[in-house]
Amino acid sequence: MNDMRLTERAVTEKAKMSARKVQVYYGSNHALKDVDVDILDKTVTAFIGPSGCGKSTFLRCLNRMNDTVASARVEGKIEMDGHDIYDTRVDPVQLRAKVGMVFQKPNPFPKSIYDNVAYGPKIHGLTRSKAELDEVVETSLRKAALWNEVKDRLNAPGTGLSGGQQQRLCIARAVATGPEVLLMDEPCSALDPIATAQVEELIDELRSQFSVVIVTHSMQQAARVSQRTAFFHLGYLVEYGETGTIFTNPSDPRTESYITGRIG
Amino acid sequence: MSVGLLSLLLLGLAALGFGLGRQRAIASVNGDARGLHSLPQYYGSSVALFTAVPAFLLVLVWLIVQPVVIESTITGMILPEDIGDGSTRELVMSDVRRIAEGIDVLVANGATGDEIAALVADPVALKARLGDAGVALAADINPHVATASAAYRGEVAMGRTMMSVAALALAVAGFLFAALRVTPQFRARNVVESFIRVLLIGASSVAILTTIGIILSLVFESWHFFQIYPAKDFFFSLTWSPKFGGGSDLGIWPLLWGTLYVSFIGLLVAVPVGLMAAIYLSEYASPRVRSVAKPALEILAGIPSIVYGLFALMTVGPFLRDYFSQPLGLGESSSSVMTAGIVMGIMLIPYVSSLSDDIINAVPQALRDGSYGLGATQSETVKQVVFPAALPGIVGAVLMAASRAIGETMIVVLGAGAAAKLSLNPFEAMTTVTVKIVSQLTGDTEFASPETLVAFALGLTLFVFTLGLNILALYIVRKYREQYE
Numbered sequence: 207m208n209d210m211r212l213t214e215r216a217v218t219e220k221a222k223m224s225a226r227k228v229q230v231y232y233g234s235n236h237a238l239k240d241v242d243v244d245i246l247d248k249t250v251t252a253f254i255g256p257s258g259c260g261k262s263t264f265l266r267c268l269n270r271m272n273d274t275v276a277s278a279r280v281e282g283k284i285e286m287d288g289h290d291i292y293d294t295r296v297d298p299v300q301l302r303a304k305v306g307m308v309f310q311k312p313n314p315f316p317k318s319i320y321d322n323v324a325y326g327p328k329i330h331g332l333t334r335s336k337a338e339l340d341e342v343v344e345t346s347l348r349k350a351a352l353w354n355e356v357k358d359r360l361n362a363p364g365t366g367l368s369g370g371q372q373q374r375l376c377i378a379r380a381v382a383t384g385p386e387v388l389l390m391d392e393p394c395s396a397l398d399p400i401a402t403a404q405v406e407e408l409i410d411e412l413r414s415q416f417s418v419v420i421v422t423h424s425m426q427q428a429a430r431v432s433q434r435t436a437f438f439h440l441g442y443l444v445e446y447g448e449t450g451t452i453f454t455n456p457s458d459p460r461t462e463s464y465i466t467g468r469i470g
Numbered sequence: 471m472s473v474g475l476l477s478l479l480l481l482g483l484a485a486l487g488f489g490l491g492r493q494r495a496i497a498s499v500n501g502d503a504r505g506l507h508s509l510p511q512y513y514g515s516s517v518a519l520f521t522a523v524p525a526f527l528l529v530l531v532w533l534i535v536q537p538v539v540i541e542s543t544i545t546g547m548i549l550p551e552d553i554g555d556g557s558t559r560e561l562v563m564s565d566v567r568r569i570a571e572g573i574d575v576l577v578a579n580g581a582t583g584d585e586i587a588a589l590v591a592d593p594v595a596l597k598a599r600l601g602d603a604g605v606a607l608a609a610d611i612n613p614h615v616a617t618a619s620a621a622y623r624g625e626v627a628m629g630r631t632m633m634s635v636a637a638l639a640l641a642v643a644g645f646l647f648a649a650l651r652v653t654p655q656f657r658a659r660n661v662v663e664s665f666i667r668v669l670l671i672g673a674s675s676v677a678i679l680t681t682i683g684i685i686l687s688l689v690f691e692s693w694h695f696f697q698i699y700p701a702k703d704f705f706f707s708l709t710w711s712p713k714f715g716g717g718s719d720l721g722i723w724p725l726l727w728g729t730l731y732v733s734f735i736g737l738l739v740a741v742p743v744g745l746m747a748a749i750y751l752s753e754y755a756s757p758r759v760r761s762v763a764k765p766a767l768e769i770l771a772g773i774p775s776i777v778y779g780l781f782a783l784m785t786v787g788p789f790l791r792d793y794f795s796q797p798l799g800l801g802e803s804s805s806s807v808m809t810a811g812i813v814m815g816i817m818l819i820p821y822v823s824s825l826s827d828d829i830i831n832a833v834p835q836a837l838r839d840g841s842y843g844l845g846a847t848q849s850e851t852v853k854q855v856v857f858p859a860a861l862p863g864i865v866g867a868v869l870m871a872a873s874r875a876i877g878e879t880m881i882v883v884l885g886a887g888a889a890a891k892l893s894l895n896p897f898e899a900m901t902t903v904t905v906k907i908v909s910q911l912t913g914d915t916e917f918a919s920p921e922t923l924v925a926f927a928l929g930l931t932l933f934v935f936t937l938g939l940n941i942l943a944l945y946i947v948r949k950y951r952e953q954y955e
Contacts, residue, residue, distance in 0.1 A: 266676070269843065271839070271843065274838075274842055299846070299847050300845065301845075302842065302843060302844065306844065307842070308843075309836060309839060311836055313837055313840040314836075315840065317858065325841070329846050329847075329854070331846070336710065343552075347931075366849060379844065380843070
């Protein structure tokens with residue numbers, strides 16, 4: 207699959223984030239078991255697997271969003287650049303500025319397009335002047351391939367955009383805080399094919415600046431956009447490796463069954 | 471036949487109709503209910519409804535119309551000279567009714583028809599007999615009035631009989647009509663459901679018609695008031711001094727000012743406290759705290775406002791006077807705008823907090839996640855995302871609280887005093903529109919004087935005010951609610 211793009215799959219082998227023996231419990235439910243993954247720098251990593259397999263749960267461990275769920279408990283070790291992100295000295299709020307997140311459903315704030323993008327830089331004090339903020343907003347919108355569509359109506363409400371535009375606005379919003387890793391939880395599941403294609407193209411461009419982790423139900427999407435793929439099943443990480451290998455020559459029979467549509 | 475007995479008969483007939491309709495339906499398909507359009511009980515219900523509903527409606531209409539018709543015929547029997555000085559036709563008519571009731575008592579005590587006829591011909595004896603039976607009359611009975619009473623009695627009795635006959639006939643007709651319609655194809659379920667729909671429409675029209683009735687009565691009496699008191703003085707005069715001897719000044723401004731001032735202070739207390747309580751409860755409180763604190767806060771809403779009034783009178787008023795207004799030299803009275811305003815604010819806290827809490831909870835979790843995902847703290851999220859998203863609803867909640875504050879009476883009577891004044895000093899006693907409505911209408915006063923009728927004009931003004939606020943609140947809530955749906 208996609209053999210022509212194999213050249214593009216050359217990636218740095220430097221791990222940006224690494225997870226070892228991660229366990230997640232929701233109350234008494236053991237949702238994620240013994241997950242070991244290295245997220246490589248400037249790489250798109252796709253998490254695939256059937257619903258309820260734990261891939262979104264694991265994604266939410268990477269920026270400690272599970273902290274906001276009262277019943278969730280995380281064990282094991284997740285490091286970012288060699289520092290444990292679950293260390294008590296780490297402020298989850300600071301962490302989330304470095305590990306941005308885009309959600310399944312576009313969730314623009316009920317503010318103007320400009321204020322949506324400026325939200326992160328403002329709360330983190332990333333800019334010193336209005337001009338600087340304007341610049342951050344513009345570059346973020348450009349990176350999200352939305353600038354040309356909205357540059358004349360930056361003061362219009364973000365909720366008035368179309369679904370695909372809203373999702374790109376959410377990406378711009380996440381990009382504006384200058385993340386080192388961007389987590390995307392099924393970012394295209396609420397979008398039509400054209401908007402999906404735009405977002406996928408965007409993901410490929412964003413890879414030049416930071417790592418992207420994407421959870422997806424579409425195996426074609428995983429094959430199209432990612433260089434690394436992890437397959438989750440029933441809370442276990444079944445297989446993790448180079449995307450081409452996973453899709454063409456998986457070593458685990460469960461991976462093969464899932465990819466060929468026999469389990470899911 | 472009495473109305474009670476008639477109702478029982480009609481209900482019995484309806485029950486019979488239910489049984490029969492059901493049975494006929496089952497029989498028509500030889501016991502296999504699957505061949506019917508609707509379930510058997512719908513056939514039964516359709517017969518029962520056709521039996522009872524038209525008959526009961528007839529009884530209802532008859533009971534309303536009959537007295538009117540009888541009054542108009544009997545009134546004709548009373549000649550102008552029968553109406554004494556200082557009396558009116560209405561007073562004579564009420565005598566007629568009273569005597570007729572008295573005769574009913576005599577009949578119940580065993581008087582025969584001949585005896586009654588003799589008594590009617592002899593008013594003096596009639597009065598004596600009525601007195602013996604416990605129906606005392608002040609004046610002697612005029613012969614015309616006596617005959618009118620007898621005629622009245624006769625017509626009432628005849629009307630009753632006719633009503634019973636008509637209602638029963640209608641019930642039987644409905645019964646037969648519906649029973650004959652029972653066939654397997656008959657859409658009994660649809661018929662029953664349309665009856666229910668009419669019932670629902672009826673219930674909602676009762677509410678709407680009552681509102682219209684209230685407005686009309688206010689408008690009507692206010693119109694009377696403006697006939698005898700110039701509207702210009704009412705709306706533009708700055709003094710309120712009703713004198714029951716006449717020559718009063720009935721300017722609405724001092725009252726309106728008091729109302730707005732007290733409400734303003736009330737909202738000044740209720741809005742920040744209520745809002746912050748709502749934010750704590752919906753965003754920060756753990757489920758356990760919330761499950762205790764929310765009902766506890768809502769208990770405040772269940773306290774009758776007179777109890778708040780007592781609290782204002784006994785506790786808050788003296789406290790404010792002793793520790794604030796007297797030391798600061800701002801006033802000597804324990805009744806003040808401040809007292810009433812603060813206590814009213816306490817009363818309004820649960821309204822603001824409960825409504826706002828619901829509105830804040832309705833803000834989608836996705837927005838909060840989006841904000842957390844960008845590295846915002848909980849407080850930044852509340853301040854910059856949740857609160858702005860909930861703001862339209864919160865404004866609506868505040869306006870609802872405002873219209874309650876404007877209509878509040880008891881707290882103001884006991885807390886703010888009764889002096890109509892235009893003053894900026896919040897430690898002075900003032901009064902509000904509602905309080906003056908009460909005081910103008912209580913006591914022995916002539917009902918046609920401007921001093922009394924002004925109450926209706928005040929009521930109408932207040933109504934227009936709160937209606938405007940409520941419409942504004944609904945408009946705001948509706949206009950901005952679409953944003954995140």
